[in-house]
Amino acid sequence: MLKLQQMESKTRKAYSQAAATYDAEPNSVLFMETETVLAMLDASQGDSVLDAACGTGKYVLETLKTGADCFGLDFSGEMLAAAAVKCPGACFVKHDLMSTPLPFAAGTFTKIVLAHALWHIAAIDELFLDFARLLRPGGRLVE
Numbered sequence: 145m146l147k148l149q150q151m152e153s154k155t156r157k158a159y160s161q162a163a164a165t166y167d168a169e170p171n172s173v174l175f176m177e178t179e180t181v182l183a184m185l186d187a188s189q190g191d192s193v194l195d196a197a198c199g200t201g202k203y204v205l206e207t208l209k210t211g212a213d214c215f216g217l218d219f220s221g222e223m224l225a226a227a228a229v230k231c232p233g234a235c236f237v238k239h240d241l242m243s244t245p246l247p248f249a250a251g252t253f254t255k256i257v258l259a260h261a262l263w264h265i266a267a268i269d270e271l272f273l274d275f276a277r278l279l280r281p282g283g284r285l286v287e
């Protein structure tokens with residue numbers, strides 16, 4: 145348990161340090177799936193989308209452009225600060241995905257995207273159960 149907490153704390157620190165240069169020095173691996181993820185998400189006006197582990201808000205920004213409402217969640221305040229500058233009109237929440245339930249009411253979202261972050265989550269079952277709670281019937285999770 146202690147090891148897991150230490151890992152998590154290291155991950156958070158690493159992303160917080162990376163936030164300042166994250167967009168300026170893009171990792172091409174993180175862009176390989178962008179088009180596919182956006183097509184699968186298929187956001188449009190009337191959608192309420194959660195970008196879980198939003199980083200600097202790549203998917204928040206693209207989702208907002210469709211007219212959908214978008215919430216970004218991340219456990220790094222520095223990542224969220226960078227995202228907020230890029231994405232006026234979105235709501236951002238600082239929260240750890242390993243701490244469920246996430247701070248939203250049941251049925252808040254029509255779609256949830258979790259991009260390039262699943263490998264950081266030890267408690268995947270709990271998180272996915274909570275995503276199911278947050279999604280409206282017929283909602284969509286893109287991972």
Ligand SMILES: C[S@@+](CC[C@H](N)C(=O)[O-])C[C@H]1O[C@@H](n2cnc3c(N)ncnc32)[C@H](O)[C@@H]1O
Pocket residue numbers: 155156159160174196197198199200201202203217218219220223239240241242258259260261264265
């Ligand atoms: C590789 S980045 C991907 C960012 C964004 N989804 C994208 O595709 O550009 C991973 C993000 O996951 C966040 N993250 C990692 N573990 C997390 C956790 N347990 N809870 C919330 N956010 C987490 C990091 O802070 C970082 O912003």
